Amino acid sequence: MFVKDTFLRLIAAQVKFLPSGHEFFVEGEDSLLVAAIQAGYIPNHGCTNGNCGRCKARLAAGKIKKIHEHDYVLSQYETRMGYFLMCANTAITDVVVEADEARSVADLAWQKIRAQVRKIDYPCQNLAVVSLQTPKTKTLRFMAGQWVNVELENGATATLPLASCPCDGRNLQWHVKREAHDFNQNFFSAEPSQTVLITGPQGEFVLSENHRSALMFVVQNAHFAHAKSLIEHAISIDTAASFDLYWQADDENGHYFNNLCRSWQDALGNFSYHALDNLAALSQQLNQDLAVKNHYADVYIAGDVNFCQHVRQWLKLQWPAVQFKTNQPV
Ligand code: FES
CATH class of the missing domain: 2.40.30.10 (Translation factors)
Structure with a gap:
């Protein structure tokens, strides 16, 4: 059986979720649930070990293999209809799976x-x-x-x-x-x-559905935490056209994750990072960049209320049609 499974899946299997159309690969003995989450998607799940049944999905095409036993019992009808637990199965061929996913908060x-x-x-x-x-x-x-x-x-x-x-x-x-x-x-x-x-x-300060576009993050001080989560998620989904990160740090903590930001810039060909010390420097950098860049589809602003208001108003003057999200109500 092992030889047959290995033969069936010499390389990673491709998984397509319906109805979202999300696609990702599953490798080795990873479960379909783990592979989906690592790819940045949020399928329904709870316990991750076969007890709750919340990761139940239906196999629409392809072959899967159980990787561990589970306590949750599927009815005979469900089994006949192709239902299975994503946390307890992997794919041994490319598969199409009908799965419930979180698409919004x-x-x-x-x-x-x-x-x-x-x-x-x-x-x-x-x-x-x-x-x-x-x-x-x-x-x-x-x-x-x-x-x-x-x-x-x-x-x-x-x-x-x-x-x-x-x-x-x-x-x-x-x-x-x-x-x-x-x-x-x-x-x-x-x-x-x-x-x-x-x-x-x-909270609703999350990536919009249109995350295939260019993404721009303008953040202040430790509000960088938001940007880190959003950027890591966008990198894992791997659909953004480009990233621009502007980090204004004007308190005593400075750009405390400077190395991480530089490593994103070095590793990704489409990532640019600007470390700025104050609002004047931020405005100057944005002014310079906006003159030569196409408009952005999505701008994420994270900071205190004054910062969000200032950056939002300023950018709106430059790019009236651009979509903004802020981590504060402004
Ligand atoms: S996540 Fe609980 S059974 Fe799969």
């Missing part, structure tokens, strides 16, 4: 997950990069750019933007500034390994 259920802090890095004195992990059986379904509510063991709460890609719903990241209130102080004094309660996701 409205399709995402409100979730409550207890996660563990794995690591806290301090790229600069007043900013903590917090890495968390959810239990194996509970990944967070969210869209890039969204927020979650967080409650610490001592009861302190905050709402934080996720700085990680939804293509990995187990390993999450936040960028937390050192500020006077309880919640932020906690991350600057706590040992890793504490558990936190996450509820969410929320």
Whole structure:
């Protein structure tokens, strides 16, 4: 059987989801669910290990193979109709699968997950990069750019933007500034390994459906967290025509992920990165670039309210037809 399966799939199998038309590859013994999530899509799922049945989908064409047993029981009728669990199967030929996917924030259920802090890095004195992990059986379904509510063991709460890609719903990241209130102080004094309660996701500052176009991100200080999530997601989907990132850092933390931004620019032929120190420098750089670039289809602005208002008004004067999204109501 192994030889036959190997023969059937000498290279990665291509998967097409219906009705979305999303396409991706599945390799090795990865499940169809894992491959879809890693490709940046958000199919329905819950436990990821065959218990809940939420990743149930229907095989419309091709051949699949079960990679592990599961507790969830499909009825005889469902099996006859081609239903299977995406978390427990892989493809051994190219396949077409009818699958429910989250296409907008409205399709995402409100979730409550207890996660563990794995690591806290301090790229600069007043900013903590917090890495968390959810239990194996509970990944967070969210869209890039969204927020979650967080409650610490001592009861302190905050709402934080996720700085990680939804293509990995187990390993999450936040960028937390050192500020006077309880919640932020906690991350600057706590040992890793504490558990936190996450509820969410929320917010509509997400990639629009039209993400095949050129994408432009204009961000201020630690609001860079939003851009990181959006950019990582757009890279995993691999459909954007180009990326332009303008990061204005005028507080003491500076461009704390400068190396990451430069590595995107070096690795991707269609990525340009501008690190700016203040609003005047940002305006000057945009002025210079806008004079020679075609219009952008999607502009994402993340910063405080004044920053969002200023950049939005300024860009609207230059490009009246361009679509904007901001992380603040403006
Ligand atoms: S995700 Fe729960 S059964 Fe597949």
